[in-house]
Amino acid sequence: MSRRTDRVQRKVRIPSNLGKKKAKKKVEKVGEIPCGISNCKDFSDKHMGGRSLSQENAIDTWGEGGFTVRKNRVRVCKACYKIWKKDNKDDNNSHY
Numbered sequence: 488m489s490r491r492t493d494r495v496q497r498k499v500r501i502p503s504n505l506g507k508k509k510a511k512k513k514v515e516k517v518g519e520i521p522c523g524i525s526n527c528k529d530f531s532d533k534h535m536g537g538r539s540l541s542q543e544n545a546i547d548t549w550g551e552g553g554f555t556v557r558k559n560r561v562r563v564c565k566a567c568y569k570i571w572k573k574d575n576k577d578d579n580n581s582h583y
């Protein structure tokens with residue numbers, strides 16, 4: 488009979504003002520938004536350092552069709568953003 492109690496307790500919200508130090512918050516860094524670059528399996532979530540680029544920017548680095556567009560933006564993971572940044576430093580910023 489006691490089975491019922493430990494089965495569905497996920498949605499129960501325990502008030503945080505109980506004054507107990509028991510509740511340890513579990514922070515899991517799990518990605519939800521996959522990186523838009525075709526051969527990349529990373530995540531582009533903000534808390535994981537992901538960014539979004541414009542389509543033009545992404546084409547410059549990965550070429551057309553080398554990425555997935557979401558709402559006119561290309562979501563990239565941290566690593567891919569670094570690649571893009573490096574790629575763009577060379578020809579755009581040295582403009583003297």
Ligand SMILES: [Zn+2]
Pocket residue numbers: 522523524527528529530563564565566567568
């Ligand atoms: Zn990536």
